[in-house]
Amino acid sequence: MAHPLERLGRWNGSGWDPVDADAIGHGDVRILSHGWAPGMRPLVEASPRFLRVWDPDAITAEGARFDRWYAPLAHAIRESDPTATVLAYTLPPVTPASDHPDRQVRLT
16 A cells, blocks of 8 residues: 555646655645546556556556546646645545455444
8 A cells, every 4th residue: 555645746837746745835735636437446456556647657448648637727726826735646446445444434
């Protein structure tokens, strides 16, 4: 299971950079989060590393990049708030709760 910081990317104006604990900065922070679409689970699980939506090999069954909407959204956020830090967070693929304790969902 990837460390939560490995699931983050920081928008640099044209792409996503890795994030470490000191990279967030001050001011407004906007976070884009996504889950994986139906049919993407085999690709995510077959990846030799934790696959993030902005990784070049995150390709749909139709051959399109999965993140085709991520960069335009990040760009629009920065246009409306130029000093904001824009982060992207990739969730792990959904599995039954019994598969892994990090993926458990508790409904109360």
